Amino acid sequence: MAGRPFALIGVNSDPELEKAQAAVKKNELNWRSFQNERQDLAAISEDWAVQGWPTVIVMDAKQNIMYRGHDGHEATKIAQQLVVQLEKHAAEKELVKIGTHVGSTAADIVGLDLDGESFSLYAFKGQVLMLDFWGDW
Amino acid sequence: MEGKNFTLIGVNSDKLEDGRAAVKKNELNWRSFQNIQEGGKISTLWEVNAWPTILVIDQNLKIVYRGHDGHEASKIAKGLVGTPTVDG
Numbered sequence: 001m002a003g004r005p006f007a008l009i010g011v012n013s014d015p016e017l018e019k020a021q022a023a024v025k026k027n028e029l030n031w032r033s034f035q036n037e038r039q040d041l042a043a044i045s046e047d048w049a050v051q052g053w054p055t056v057i058v059m060d061a062k063q064n065i066m067y068r069g070h071d072g073h074e075a076t077k078i079a080q081q082l083v084v085q086l087e088k089h090a091a092e093k094e095l096v097k098i099g100t101h102v103g104s105t106a107a108d109i110v111g112l113d114l115d116g117e118s119f120s121l122y123a124f125k126g127q128v129l130m131l132d133f134w135g136d137w
Numbered sequence: 138m139e140g141k142n143f144t145l146i147g148v149n150s151d152k153l154e155d156g157r158a159a160v161k162k163n164e165l166n167w168r169s170f171q172n173i174q175e176g177g178k179i180s181t182l183w184e185v186n187a188w189p190t191i192l193v194i195d196q197n198l199k200i201v202y203r204g205h206d207g208h209e210a211s212k213i214a215k216g217l218v219g220t221p222t223v224d225g
Contacts, residue, residue: 099200100183106198107182111174114149114156119168122198127144128217129194130210133185134169135150136159 005061005090006083011036011044013053061086106131142196143218148172148179150188193217 010033014020017035024033036043048055056075058067060082067078097104106129109121121129147169149156156169172179183190191210193202195217202213 100192100203102200102203104200106192106194106200109148109170109174109179111170111179113168113170114153114160119170121146121194124144124146125198126196127142128196128214129192130143130145130214131148131192131194132145133148133150133172133180133183133188133190135188136155136162 001080001083004083005086006079007031010034011048013045058082141218143214146170148183148185150180 008031010029010031012020012023012033013036014023015037020033020035023029034044036045038044041047045055048057052070054072055068055070056072057065058075058079060066066082067075069075098107099105100107106121110118111120112118121131145167147165147167149159149169150172151159153171156171159165160169170179174182176182180190187205189207190203190205191207192200193210193213195201201217202210204210
């Protein structure tokens with residue numbers, strides 16, 4: 001999933017750092033891992049109450065835990081679904097429909113007020129706007 | 138709805154001096170566009186066929202009401218004021 005909104009992060013339990021480094025090299029792992037043991041702190045796996053190894057956790061873009069278990073295939077499937085959803089959502093946001101009717105994002109108006117001062121509709125973004133096409137009849 | 142994250146903006150179709158006179162006479166305290174911008178009349182670009190036409194636009198610039206009923210528009214606008222802005 002290179003170039004897509006996905007990151008794999010490891011927590012490595014090998015007590016000897018060199019051993020883990022050798023494993024990364026041997027298996028050509030291209031993702032970073034935390035060392036499980038921490039100075040002055042409990043091991044990461046203790047904080048996370050990890051009992052069986054490997055334990056795989058999938059988090060969505062808001063760090064909600066969506067999967068926790070021991071099935072790498074299942075985890076991958078869920079992660080892929082989340083990535084697809086995220087990409088779809090991003091694409092929809094880019095395709096905002098600009099228009100002048102209900103459901104559209106309002107087109108900007110750039111013009112002059114009755115005193116001849118320049119102003120624009122978009123300058124008021126963040127406010128609720130009422131736009132009144134009026135005349136004095 | 139002063140000071141409540143609400144702004145009323147007009148688009149005035151009168152001749153400029155008539156529009157100004159109407160603002161004065163009716164003591165309108167909100168700004169109006171003259172009905173012209175690059176590309177033509179604002180009312181034409183916005184496909185306004187009947188006057189008045191009133192739109193309510195939310196904090197994210199989404200059009201949530203378009204019609205001719207000022208009371209309905211006010212009700213909808215009041216409902217939106219005070220709701221949190223949804224970013225992104």
